[in-house]
Amino acid sequence: MRKVLMKGNEAIGEAAIRAGCLNYFAYPITPQSEVAEYLSHRMPEVGGVFLQGESEVAVGYMIFGASGCGERVFTTSSSPGISLMSEAISYIASAQCPAVFVNIIRGGPGLGGILPSQGDYFQATKGGGHGDYRLLVMAPASVQEAVEMVMEAFPLAEKYRNPVMILGDGLIGQMMEPVEFPEHLSSKPTNKDDWATTGMDTRKSDKPNVVKTLFLDAKVLNNLNLTLKAKYDRMKKEEVRYEPYNIDSDYKVLIVSYGTMSRVCKTAVDNLKEEGFEVGMIRPQTLFPFPETAINEAAGKKSCKTVVSIEMSMGQMVEDVERSVLGKRPVEWYGKCGGEVPTPEEVMEVLREFGK
Amino acid sequence: MGINLEGIVIIVGNYGSGKTEVSVNLAAHQKKAGIDVRVADLDLVNSYFRTREARKALESLGIDLVLPPEQYLQADLPILSPRVAGMIMQPSQLTLIDAGGDDVGATVLAALADPLKGKTIRMLQVVNPFRPFTDTVQGCLKIRKAIEAASKIPINGIIGNPNLIDETTVDDIYTGYEFVRGLSEQCDLPLEFTTVPGELISTVDLHRFSCPVLPIQRQLVPPWKEIRQLGTAV
Structure with a gap:
């Protein structure tokens, strides 16, 4: 298929449509x-729905409602908007509904700024x-990868x-790159009859499906949390993805970096x-x-003296890197946030310093 | 065949069609040809990759760039500098106005109706047929109509900007050129020029183009890529 030139935000919108998602609720x-702008043109063309909520709080619950009915649904926002949606995300995880959230991070905390950041890692x-919930979090480093991850996010959810989050930064959303789209996925979730509130008549069943998040019985709530934990443990076994780079060399320093920052690295x-x-690099996808084992093994290479977490945040992912390295090597951090992306020259300077 | 553009030139087009990259490179190209150039960044709708990113490169060539005040450069606010009206009333040899994308970005031009009154204006639509919504003649005409309605100024020329950034091939340039040439014939508007990425200029057959060619040295690149030298000649 011929490639097209797309901005990350537009490509994310198109990828959701190609994944068979015809429900998009959002707030600009x-x-x-641009995701909303793009889908305001595209959703009507494919018979889908784009509804702008009155706030991100409302959007979060629109997502919950559509998902509870067994519809493929997604939203996109940026940092403060995701904060407002977080209550609904917890509810959706508790009710065990699938949904896709895209966060194109801007500088924080607070209203922060409009330039790229990775400050929403935590x-x-x-x-x-x-509550005790987890999101499956995928971090694209290019517009093409954003497309692929969005398309995979729906079946994974x-x-x-469980909700899946695509974590990009402002640059992933704003930059233009050539992309091609994989084939369309099937348009309906496959397992919804077991749980979605589609109506007993529709399902030809005499048992109602109930989507809820209130569990007053302590034993029932504990069991729900054990079920959720089992799912998160399964994700740890089956869904870890990462890209090694220059890892066959005798590197002195190992970088762990993701998203836009990894392109600079x-x-x-x-x-x-x-x-x-x-210098070797592990890029968590x-x-x-988190690719704990891969990082632990890469840190253990004889030539490796130091591991550095390079992130557009003030030392967030570094905690997971430390947890993965398990004291085998010293773990350092380098980063900037506020909107200025470190340049390759700045990163090189830092690496030379750590490599001494 | 040189680019023959002087007076007040407004660059419009679909969101992401490459207006800013074209404006910056056109400014540098005309300046090198000995024309006095001023540029106004009127992109009030986009927040990243704006003309202001190429400020230093333009200034080093002696091109005056009109921007909102320094403290608001990264603001997510539509700021129209009063200097823009001033530069229209007293235009230099080439006064280049880089508008924002789509009809929304062109709306600001209607606010400049008073200073623009009675002036001869060239308003040119940038078209990249590898972008969504402008890969058909119908799509290009739709946005033309919307931009004209929002700005209250007729479009009177086309700029071809066929590219897939780093992955552009010579064939893409030829195919894209044929598309914009066809568009120009169908809507009866002149094709002012077409662009070719600077790194490919030596590999294309310039005789295939019946319009002037503007080489593009990309200025608006992500931080891991090198910015090419602006104003390099064909």
Whole structure:
């Protein structure tokens, strides 16, 4: 198929349609508003629905409602908007409904700024909402990968009956790259009759399906949490994804970096290689589950002296890197946030320093 | 065959059609040809990859760039600098206005109706047929109509900007050129020029184009890519 030139935000919208998602509820916020703009044209063309909620709180519950009815549904927002949706995300996880959330992160905390950041790592991977729940979190590093991850996110959300989050930063949403779209996926969730409130007549069943998040009986609630934990443990076994880079070399320093930041790091790794200074990199493609084993093994390589987490946040992913390295090597952090993306030269300088 | 553009030139087009990259490169190209150039960044709807990112490169060539005040450069706010009206009333040899995308981005032009009154204006539509919504003649005409309605100014020329950024091939350039040439014939508007990425200029057969060619040295690149030298000649 011929490639088209698309902005990340537009490609994310198109990818959802190609994945058979015909329900999109959202509220505009920079730097993700183009998804809504694009889908305001496209959803009517394919017989889908785009409804702008009165706020992100409302959008979160629109997602819950549609998902509870067994519809493929998604939303996109940016940091403060995701904070507002977090209550609903916790509810959706509790009710075990599938849904896809895209966060095109902007600088924070608070209203912050409109430029790219990775400051929502903790929010995405450690909660954000309340209670013992997890999101399956995928982090694209290109527009093409954003397309692929969005298309995979729907079946994954249905496989686990759990929300999946695509965590991009402002640059992933705003930059233009050529993309091609894989084939359309089937348009209906496969397992919805077991749980979705589609109506007993529709399902030809005499048992109602109930979607709820209130469990007053302590034993029942504990059992629900054990069920959820089993799902998250299964994700850890089956869904870990990462990309190794220059990992066959005798690297002195190992970088762990994701998303936009990893693109800068790749350039830095290539440039340093020309200077004769080898640096390896693990790029987590899933942030939960985190590629703990891969990082642990890569850190253990004889030539490796130091592991550095390079992120557009003030030391968030570094905690997961430390947890993965398990003290085998010293773990350092480098990052910037506020909107300025570190340049390859800045990263090279830092790596030379850590490599001494 | 040189690009013959002087006076007030407004660059419009679909969101993401490449208006800013074209404006910046056109400004540098005309400046090198000895024309006095001023550029106004009127993109009030986009928040990333705007003309202001190429500020230093333009200034180093002696091109005056009109922007909102420094403290608002990263603001998510539509700011129309009063200097824009001033530059229209006293235009330099080439006064280039880079408008925002779609009809929404062109709406601001209607606010400049007073200074533009009685002036000869060239308003040119940038078309990249590898973008969604402008891959058909019908799509290009639809956005033309919307931009004209929002800006209250008729479009009177087309700029071909066929590209897939780094993955553009020579064939893409030829196919895209044929598309914009066809568009120009169907809507009876002149094709002012077509663009070719600077790195491919030596590999294309320039005789295949019946209009001038503007080489594009990309300025609006993500931080891991190198910015090419602006204003390099064909």
